[in-house]
Amino acid sequence: MNVIRNHNLIDDNTLAVNCVCHQYATINSLSDLEALPKKIKITEMLVMGAGSNFLFTQDLPRFVAHIKPRKYITQVDNLVVAWAGTVWHDLVMWATERGLGGIENLALIPGLVGAAPFQNIGAYGVEIKDVLVWVEVYNWQTGHYHRLSNQECLFSYRHSIFKYHEQPWIISRVALDLRKDREININYKPLADYFSQSNKPPTYANIAEAVTAIRQSKLPDPRILSNAGSFFKNPIISDQQIRRIQRRYKDLPLYPTDKENEFKTSAAWLLEQCGFKGYREGDAGFYDKHALVLVNYGRASGKELLKLAVQAKKTVKNKFGVMLDEEVRVM
Numbered sequence: 001m002n003v004i005r006n007h008n009l010i011d012d013n014t015l016a017v018n019c020v021c022h023q024y025a026t027i028n029s030l031s032d033l034e035a036l037p038k039k040i041k042i043t044e045m046l047v048m049g050a051g052s053n054f055l056f057t058q059d060l061p062r063f064v065a066h067i068k069p070r071k072y073i074t075q076v077d078n079l080v081v082a083w084a085g086t087v088w089h090d091l092v093m094w095a096t097e098r099g100l101g102g103i104e105n106l107a108l109i110p111g112l113v114g115a116a117p118f119q120n121i122g123a124y125g126v127e128i129k130d131v132l133v134w135v136e137v138y139n140w141q142t143g144h145y146h147r148l149s150n151q152e153c154l155f156s157y158r159h160s161i162f163k164y165h166e167q168p169w170i171i172s173r174v175a176l177d178l179r180k181d182r183e184i185n186i187n188y189k190p191l192a193d194y195f196s197q198s199n200k201p202p203t204y205a206n207i208a209e210a211v212t213a214i215r216q217s218k219l220p221d222p223r224i225l226s227n228a229g230s231f232f233k234n235p236i237i238s239d240q241q242i243r244r245i246q247r248r249y250k251d252l253p254l255y256p257t258d259k260e261n262e263f264k265t266s267a268a269w270l271l272e273q274c275g276f277k278g279y280r281e282g283d284a285g286f287y288d289k290h291a292l293v294l295v296n297y298g299r300a301s302g303k304e305l306l307k308l309a310v311q312a313k314k315t316v317k318n319k320f321g322v323m324l325d326e327e328v329r330v331m
């Protein structure tokens with residue numbers, strides 16, 4: 001294993017901010033995983049995939065284990081098993097080309113398979129938890145592999161055990177139950193509209209194509225405009241908050257959650273009402289087509305981006321009494 005000292009992660013994070021880490025090594029295979037130094041403490045190791053869900057605000061006195069893209073997908077006991085370094089969208093395409101359903105709504109989410117369970121990626125009414133059977137982790141301190149079942153992963157909205165408890169774990173493989181007879185889900189309005197105006201049937205492949213087209217029309221491509229997708233999660237709000245906000249804003253968007261009588265609202269809508277859609281301070285700004293996306297228009301530093309995010313959070317709190325939580329991992 002080739003360990004590099006003082007490596008700058010600017011090309012390794014989609015917000016394109018400068019961040020020098022103390023030590024850095026690339027991981028291309030299981031044998032690279034197994035060669036990781038065993039004595040590193042949990043707080044000293046950071047695992048990275050494609051870096052599309054980070055905001056670095058300072059240099060990192062850490063060892064960064066950077067999983068590199070490499071496609072490896074197999075079918076074992078009717079499950080689809082993918083190596084952590086597989087590009088997520090390649091897995092979606094692999095499945096739809098074979099007529100396997102379950103993850104077509106998650107097309108074009110940037111990043112690698114290994115990161116997908118970390119925040120239970122989700123879009124268009126589907127989350128990875130809906131089809132995930134097990135996650136294999138490598139414990140770099142003991143040198144052992146271990147499998148966690150779906151229940152053991154403690155999934156919830158953009159959350160999992162991997163976020164709750166820092167462990168000396170690197171997700172190495174993920175197994176999904178993708179099937180030819182999975183029920184499709186085109187309930188989400190933009191998808192329903194797409195198929196009501198199209199003469200194509202909603203097959204898994206056509207849904208993935210539709211999701212890709214919708215996402216491309218709404219979200220900036222990080223290769224062209226640096227960003228990390230939705231910066232905040234959609235907040236869950238109480239009945240009392242709903243009633244108070246609806247006194248002035250009848251059009252408050254509300255979405256049901258898994259729990260009865262619990263609703264999420266749109267963080268993008270809250271930010272837009274506060275004037276943040278398209279708002280810019282220097283090179284840090286919120287995207288002009290989607291208020292939830294914090295973008296680096298050029299050379300903004302992590303601190304400048306964070307300052308704007310904090311300002312947005314405070315404004316939303318003052319105007320609506322709702323606290324936004326970061327979806328992106330701020331370090």
Ligand SMILES: Cc1cc2nc3c(=O)[nH]c(=O)nc-3n(C[C@H](O)[C@H](O)[C@H](O)COP(=O)(O)OP(=O)(O)OC[C@H]3O[C@@H](n4cnc5c(N)ncnc54)[C@H](O)[C@@H]3O)c2cc1C
Nearest residue numbers: 049050051052053110111112114115118121122171228229
């Ligand atoms: C334009 C854009 C749109 C997006 N849209 C969505 C969306 O619709 N839905 C959604 O859920 N997310 C979305 N995201 C966020 C992002 O794509 C996901 O969080 C993705 O899973 C991150 O993958 P990554 O490989 O880039 O992970 P990274 O950003 O490198 O890492 C993310 C987290 O996972 C951990 N991690 C990564 N790999 C491993 C591993 N092998 N083992 C253990 N921990 C690991 C990291 O430590 C970090 O905490 C979007 C991002 C962008 C830029």
